[in-house]
Amino acid sequence: MFASAGGLGLYARFLEPHWIRYARRSLPIEGLPTELDGSLLVQMSDLHVGPEVDSDYLIGALKTVKSFEPHIVVFTGDFITYRSDSVLNELSRVLRFWPRGRIATLAVLGNHDYGRAWNEPKVAAEVARRASDAGIQVLRNGSVEIKGLKVVGMDDLWGRQFDPASALAVGGKNGARIVLCHNPDGVDRPGWDGYSGWVLSGHTHGGQCKPPFLTPPRLPVRNKRYSSGEIDLYDGRRLYINSGLGHLMKVRFNVRPEVTLFRLSRA
Numbered sequence: 001m002f003a004s005a006g007g008l009g010l011y012a013r014f015l016e017p018h019w020i021r022y023a024r025r026s027l028p029i030e031g032l033p034t035e036l037d038g039s040l041l042v043q044m045s046d047l048h049v050g051p052e053v054d055s056d057y058l059i060g061a062l063k064t065v066k067s068f069e070p071h072i073v074v075f076t077g078d079f080i081t082y083r084s085d086s087v088l089n090e091l092s093r094v095l096r097f098w099p100r101g102r103i104a105t106l107a108v109l110g111n112h113d114y115g116r117a118w119n120e121p122k123v124a125a126e127v128a129r130r131a132s133d134a135g136i137q138v139l140r141n142g143s144v145e146i147k148g149l150k151v152v153g154m155d156d157l158w159g160r161q162f163d164p165a166s167a168l169a170v171g172g173k174n175g176a177r178i179v180l181c182h183n184p185d186g187v188d189r190p191g192w193d194g195y196s197g198w199v200l201s202g203h204t205h206g207g208q209c210k211p212p213f214l215t216p217p218r219l220p221v222r223n224k225r226y227s228s229g230e231i232d233l234y235d236g237r238r239l240y241i242n243s244g245l246g247h248l249m250k251v252r253f254n255v256r257p258e259v260t261l262f263r264l265s266r267a
């Protein structure tokens with residue numbers, strides 16, 4: 001028995017944290033322009049570049065994503081785990097390998113991008129600047145239109161910059177849209193009036209360790225339904241929570257790191 005418990009411990013510590021699941025799904029979008037039908041949108045989340053995550057592991061994942069030649073690449077926050085400015089330099093090194101979408105490369109920020117206690121806007125500005133230098137368009141309560149599909153990016157909830165009403169207001173409410181929002185709890189905040197469609201999130205890492213058939217014991221969200229995967233919000237919105245590539249503590253059990261490969265289709 002001790003041998004098998006030890007084996008599980010070794011698995012959770014050394015194997016699963018780097019065993020990426022490339023999840024293939026369809027992403028049906030109402031009013032999607034025909035030109036984008038069948039396009040590949042890759043979502044990555046929660047890299048957490050810093051002292052806890054092996055950068056070479058992350059770079060390997062970025063190279064694999066590049067090999068898929070995606071049309072759109074989105075990142076849903078937590079580029080880093082901030083400890084000091086050396087983390088920012090390490091981020092720049094990792095960003096050199098960032099896969100560009102053939103049409104667009106987009107990101108939003110997460111709470112960890114806001115530094116210690118999520119309270120260092122200067123760190124967030126520096127993360128955004130370095131990402132932008134690497135060819136990533138960082139949406140901070142803003143949106144961008146790509147071939148008739150509008151991608152809206154919320155700034156971070158715990159970073160106290162979350163403003164869905166402003167983000168959604170830009171450019172009107174009509175047409176095909178998707179939303180990037182790091183923290184899934186953001187969907188329960190006011191300001192979403194009139195939005196229906198997908199919200200792509202991260203933040204939870206799926207809880208990192210999950211007993212079979214049960215809710216993960218450590219979920220950094222108020223609404224414990226928001227663990228991982230697809231969740232119907234029953235108001236015209238559907239949430240997808242990516243389990244992230246990195247980690248806070250290097251341990252994962254029954255929640256493999258994830259890259260999501262979405263095939264866009266007309267709903």
Ligand SMILES: [Fe+2]
Pocket residue numbers: 046048077078110112203204205244
């Ligand atoms: Fe995270």
